[in-house]
Amino acid sequence: MSPRSSSLEGVGARLPRKEDDRLMRGRGQFVGDIKLPGMQDVAFVRSPLAHARIRGIAIPPEDRSRVFIAADLDGVKPIRAVSGLPGFKVSEQPVLATGKVRQVGELIAICVAPTRAEAEDIAARVTLDLEELPAVSDMIAARAPGAPLVHEHWGDNVFLETLVDIDMASAFDAPIKVSRTISTARQCMAPIEGRGVVVHLDHRADQIVFHTASQMPHIVRTGLAGCLGLDEGRIRIVSPDVGGGFGYKAILLAEEVCLGWLAQRCGHPVRWLEDRREHLTANANCREHHYQITLYAERDGTLRGVDCEATVDSGAYSAYPFSACLEAAQVASILPGPYDFPAYRCRTWSVATNKCPILPYRGVARTGVCFALELALDAVAAAAGLAPEEVRRKNLVRPAQMPFDNITNKHFDSGDYPQALERALTAINADGVRARQARGEEDGRRIGLGLSIYCEQAAHGTSVYSGWGIPMVPGFEQAGARLTPDGGLELRIGAHSHGQGLETTLAQVAHEILGVPVARTRLVHGDTAMTPYSTGSWGSRVMVMAGGAVATACTELAERARRIGAHLLQADLADVRFADGRVTGPSGDVSLAQIAHVWYRRPQDLPAGVDAGGLEVTAGYKPVRDSGTFSYAAHAVVLAVDPALGEVEILDYVIVEDGGTLVNPMVVDGQIYGGLAQGLGTALYEEMAFDAAGQPLASTLADYLLPGAAEVPAPRIDHMETPSPYTRFGVKGIGEGGAIAPPAAVANAINDALRPLGAEMLHSPVTPRRIVEAILAARAAPSRRDAA
């Protein structure tokens, strides 16, 4: 499939991941593995209430020297993540609560002791005098006049309201109109490793060193410097092995700021390791969307327009650096998905509630958007009496339209969306499934077939992010490439690899150009002291951006080697070429290792006027267009629903995806497997519920259900490879797609199974309880009818 590589290790090779050797043997080094002399542990006193005024904090005198509250934190500034979008209201998140608390789990005091257990003992002795205030835990109620206010001076609870209207009225006379209220539950990201940070003072370097599980070390440094009032140069961030990021580790936490202050105060190393209860109840929330969506269509399924009111529960504070509005504001721009239609209106609200800040989770807004639009499309199909694929065939962007600017000016770079759909229908054997469906099951279960298609804008850069006006705008991405004296290669990137396999795939990119064996190429990442600046690993950007930068640096390195090689071969520069790790001229060739040897060990043999930069290059890269790559996929699922108990069993799952040129198809498969597991979690299991007082109702993994090995099927994956015209090698970002489509595909399949019973599931997760409720309700009441 590879369009380029003749080598077995270059772009397109299914190489096993180098990093797996240490990770699978338990030899990875995570924050929790770091032990420093004199290190003490931190436990936090957290708010037990969602909304309350702090009247007092009582600390036993014998504990006073080990407990720190907001008043102790001289010079520490609150976390501010401000969007430049017009009308955005600013929340200031104090790193320790001052005045009032706005969410359960908000930090109130730091307790430090030789062990975590002792720190928790101290925390248990701190008593809080809180005056409980009415809490707002429902985002729709939060928008209503008279709701309790999370930030009083705002006057309402809306971080940001946006509206786009593109000729919406032109669709109102369409013969088919379906309206649905669709929502996705609040979730927790639940990487295996939670957050953690170890901070110590490096007096020799005059630096405060943070070992912190981060996807974006350089951005965290900027954020910490701002909050702590320090020069960025006085902070070094080391992000070691990271056990899953998914967006949660792309956030500056108040805990990190606290530890940075504490290490300076105490002088000894300090550590905080998030436990699962803190993770679930206080920090890692995501996903909660609510849609009121109306689709207008012709009787043949052709969309005339989409009208939507979307609300995102942003929680109490704007998280750094992505802000409280990125999710909702993105909804408006990406709701049209892979479809082409002429009229569109979308109003969005980013709403503040007394819940944890909502954080960007793999797929970010796309999972909710895909869920809303794909479910509504199935409703159109049902109203029109068409198969679901018919409606999609009518509306998908066609290959002849590429590159294509959609109704919200998203620029689709390349692809054949209808082909992905047709391949998925064939692979899942849609005709056979429907024949089986018509026959019925002996065990009384009902078979359903569900589809969903999405496109994933990835690696979008300056032109997109400068418009959001958040604290972080990605620009050129840099990578360093250095030949070692013996001909090995060191690569340096400022992004971070925590499951993506970059230690392997970026070595493959370098190999494609320099021919250095992957085994002799090392990737340095995760340390601000050793890597070029980068906004980090997020937005499915690293293979496009860091991959492009590595290729650029290696290309320059190859050219420098060629100049030295020409001299060693006593040939004209015009007569030598660099290929397969060698410089070849009319009379012979010389290897990269030989050239490196000369540069480092025998400089007396170098030509006069040689490039003084030597065999070390830091190069910057941006795609030809930085509006993003558009990968996409069609998911098709067959499942069986037990209508008496609401149990769902997935029988078959097909994914046809197009990520452009794949650097390592096996790694891409791995990304898809992991994303699918998370998507099934969204579809069927994961829900972080809150009561009316804003209390989180799941505090352990017994209450917060994650899919396990028994719940995740092995999907059948079919790769298409339509290169992006704008990126090096034609690669596209694919890191999040696996998590985008499953909730919609699964819900559509369940609805396909239940349609004869008159039940329709429009809220994720689709739990057995909700299915049974819907079936019993449909039995008791006449079914919904759409205008058609």
Add this chain to the structure above:
Amino acid sequence: MKPAPFALERPRTTADALAFLAAGGRVMAGGQSLGPMLNLRLAAPGRVVDVSAADLRTAAREGETLVLGACVTHADIEDGRIAQAAGPVLAALLARVAGGIAYRAVRNRGTIGGSLCHADPAADWVNALSALDASVEIATPSGSRRLPLGDFLTGALATALGPDELLAAVRIPQPAATAGFGYVKHCRKVGEFAHAIGAALIDPARGAARLVMGALERPPLLIADARALFGGAVDADFAARFDPEPADAALQAAGIADPVSRHVHVEVLRRAVMQAAGLQAGRAAA
């Protein structure tokens, strides 16, 4: 999530365990429930008496009764290490229940006695052993006493065990050779605590049926004489005559107001009945 300080004792005998308990303490067997509760500080006893090394990991036969020491693990039962004492029928039946408890790591350490003492309404032994008419043997400072399981389980997470007492053994009568056993639980994922449990011990030869609905917020709902659910008599044809209405009425009488919950519990019970009849637990249309 680290426990508050506590003292730990590891008695080697039941007598030593009782001596420790006389001075106050919380019993820990496999620690699969108490461990997390300690870590979450939902339990903060000053002393924990770990009885896993005491003489309670035994299996014996007394006439037609299997007597399992309280510290027999779920894995002991799953793997057949009690089969000699239990006999093939009861061993197989208990192994099937044991094999469905949580995850293997939990089953390796979790014990049958610990599970009964924790008395989680959604726990497997609490419900399966209620259907099997088990009783418990309690070691007390002055000797021992026996209680039917139904009297031992006094509420959700509550038992009749006194603070100075120790559950020593579980007594499980051999089911009649003509009886069928069904055990079905409704979970959202493998290993999760059940949302509904149905257990059935039905002996058409004797006209007897003992049914349990569990995973309610109370002890198992036992219908010791379930003839009313089969049109008044339990005969060879009982499966075909299962009547959900009396089961629903029993749930209503037990205060289960939610009709969706009742629907699910009755359906799970029906499947347990079908299983006891040797039929595929057919998933009938709603």
